[in-house]
Every structure is written in structure tokens, then in C-alpha cells.
Amino acid sequence: MLERLTIGMVTGGAVREIGMKIDVAQMSSRLASDNTISDYDFWRALKTINNELYRIERLHLPIPMKMIYAREIIRTARHKRRPGRY
Numbered sequence: 001m002l003e004r005l006t007i008g009m010v011t012g013g014a015v016r017e018i019g020m021k022i023d024v025a026q027m028s029s030r031l032a033s034d035n036t037i038s039d040y041d042f043w044r045a046l047k048t049i050n051n052e053l054y055r056i057e058r059l060h061l062p063i064p065m066k067m068i069y070a071r072e073i074i075r076t077a078r079h080k081r082r083p084g085r086y
Contacts, residue, residue, distance in 0.1 A: 022069050028076035042078040046071065 031037060049071045056063055 022066075022073075024069065024072050024076060028073045028080060031073065031077035032080035039078075039082065042074060042081070046074050046078065049074065 031042075049067060053063060053067060053071070056067075
């Protein structure tokens with residue numbers, strides 16, 4: 001899964017960064033199908049990431065792209081598990 005820096009699609013496709021490929025669709029599908037993760041776990045993780053992003057923004061710090069990807073992965077997984085609710 002290691003790759004060099006290339007440019008990919010952000011919405012609904014693979015995103016690449018230095019040394020690592022992040023596939024939002026694949027990771028979110030895996031999480032959505034994992035029955036050991038509860039709906040509450042998804043909600044709590046999303047809430048924690050959003051709170052941390054808010055804190056970073058308030059302190060005028062650079063936002064780590066991995067946090068943006070993590071938020072999108074969790075948001076997408078949550079939606080895949082319960083399409084009509086979120």
C-alpha cells in the first residue's frame with residue numbers, strides 16, 4: 001500500500017499522499033461492515049474529531065490532512081451502515 005506522491009481524486013476516490021495511500025471508500029466500507037464497532041462508537045469518534053478540528057481552528061494551527069481523511073472515512077462508514085439516518 002505504499003506509494004510515492006501522486007495526485008488522486010478527493011471525493012469518493014483514492015487520495016494519495018507521501019508514502020501512504022488512503023482509500024476513503026475502501027476503509028469506510030471495512031469499518032461499516034465491522035460489527036464490533038457500534039453506532040455509538042462512530043458517533044463518538046466523529047464528535048471527538050470535530051471537537052479537535054474546532055480546537056485546532058481556534059488556535060489558528062494548521063489542520064492535519066489525516067484528520068480530514070479520518071473524519072470523511074468515519075462519516076462515510078456511518079452513512080453506509082445507516083443510509084437514511086445521517
